[in-house]
Amino acid sequence: MERPLTWLDVFTARPLAGNALAVVLQADGVPEETMLGFARETRLSETTFVQAATRAGADYRNRIWMTEGEIPFAGHPSLGTAVAVALARGEREAEYVQQTPAGLQPIRVQVRGAGLAHASMHQEPVRFGAELDVGAVLAAVGIARGAGDRELPPQVVSTGLTHVLALVSDAAALDEAAPDRRALAALLRAHDALTLYVAAWDAPSGAAQARAFFLERDGVTEDPATGSAAGPLMAYLHARAGADAVVIEQGVAMRRPSRLECAMDGDRVRVAGDVVVLAQGSVRLDG
Numbered sequence: 001m002e003r004p005l006t007w008l009d010v011f012t013a014r015p016l017a018g019n020a021l022a023v024v025l026q027a028d029g030v031p032e033e034t035m036l037g038f039a040r041e042t043r044l045s046e047t048t049f050v051q052a053a054t055r056a057g058a059d060y061r062n063r064i065w066m067t068e069g070e071i072p073f074a075g076h077p078s079l080g081t082a083v084a085v086a087l088a089r090g091e092r093e094a095e096y097v098q099q100t101p102a103g104l105q106p107i108r109v110q111v112r113g114a115g116l117a118h119a120s121m122h123q124e125p126v127r128f129g130a131e132l133d134v135g136a137v138l139a140a141v142g143i144a145r146g147a148g149d150r151e152l153p154p155q156v157v158s159t160g161l162t163h164v165l166a167l168v169s170d171a172a173a174l175d176e177a178a179p180d181r182r183a184l185a186a187l188l189r190a191h192d193a194l195t196l197y198v199a200a201w202d203a204p205s206g207a208a209q210a211r212a213f214f215l216e217r218d219g220v221t222e223d224p225a226t227g228s229a230a231g232p233l234m235a236y237l238h239a240r241a242g243a244d245a246v247v248i249e250q251g252v253a254m255r256r257p258s259r260l261e262c263a264m265d266g267d268r269v270r271v272a273g274d275v276v277v278l279a280q281g282s283v284r285l286d287g
Contacts, residue, residue: 002282003027006084010076011225011250011258011273013116018251018258018276019225021080022047024283025088027063032070034285039065045223046077050085058099060085067216071194073102073160075227075260075271079119082107083275086117102160120272122265123228126235129156129191137166140187140196141213142178152201152240157232159269162193163212165229165236171200171209175253179213179220188215197229201237201246208233210250224251225258231269234262 004025012018022042024030027049039047049063063070064077078098086094086109094109107121132154135145148154149167157165164187168174177198184196199210210233212223230248237243244264251258261272 001286002284003030004088005281005283006087006277007279008080008083009276009278010080011227011260012276013274015276015278017256018273019076019223019256020044020278021077023081023084024049024285025084027051030285035063035065036069038283038285040067043067045221046071046074048077048081050081053099055099055104057097058104059096061099064100071161073100073105073124073228075123075230076225078105078107078121079227079271079273080275082109082119082121083111083117083277086111087277087280100160105160115277117275117277118272119275120261120270122268122270123231124158124160125268126232127158128239129158129162131155132164134166137164137187137196138168138198140180140183141198142180143168143173143176143198147173147176152236155236156191156193157236159228159231159235161228162191163226163229163232164188164191164193164196165233166196166198168198168200174198174200174209174211177211177213181215181220184213184220185215195223195226195229197226197233199233199248203241203243206243206246208246208248209252210248211253212250222254224254224256225260225273226250227260227271227273230260230262231271234264234269234271238264
């Protein structure tokens with residue numbers, strides 16, 4: 001059975017940058033093993049499948065798959081999927097509520113024409129976990145203990161998906177990152193976290209630079225834009241330093257530059273960015 005497929009780049013206003021996403025629409029009835037198989041076929045960090053909602057108040061169900069399995073929530077797959085849904089429904093401005101295992105997340109979409117859109121979402125309420133030793137955390141990505149921010153210690157934080165956050169005092173330290181697979185695996189496993197998100201924050205400008213590392217079967221992978229970690233970083237900076245907004249630059253080292261706009265909106269974080277439609281067509285999947 002052929003199902004509509006939309007391919008997008010998220011957190012960028014130009015094609016072939018940001019974080020790529022494949023969205024399969026009308027995905028009711030697609031077996032989970034087929035979802036996983038197609039996620040491995042795309043080899044993207046995430047691939048999503050849009051199904052009918054099963055919870056009251058939701059407009060659709062968003063199934064988010066990495067190459068190793070399904071995850072409960074993610075950032076760029078949420079924004080990109082909402083844009084794909086708006087395009088399929090012929091809506092230039094829309095507000096949706098997506099259903100994920102993490103909960104119900106409100107999303108706003110503006111389609112600006114010529115394959116460009118902007119989307120923003122409320123992430124789940126923040127949950128702060130343990131503070132961690134800066135030396136042990138930075139060692140997992142080959143950065144010296146001395147490069148850590150002296151006022152902002154590493155911490156486990158979630159706004160729907162758990163990440164380990166580590167702040168460094170200078171953006172130049174990000175260039176030194178050389179992940180150690182075993183150390184990174186041990187760190188993430190110990191805290192049930194998806195990524196180690198290393199960031200340098202400049203308080204006067206409200207800007208940050210970040211790199212994110214996670215594990216796949218073949219080893220350590222870097223993510224060009226991690227909306228589900230940008231939210232926790234915003235919540236962390238708000239709680240510890242009183243910041244109300246931050247613009248994050250990510251993916252530069254991968255030549256996939258991304259821009260993630262984050263702000264506090266009441267007691268939740270809103271994460272936003274541009275979305276580019278790269279291709280639309282169909283895919284033949286069993287179901």
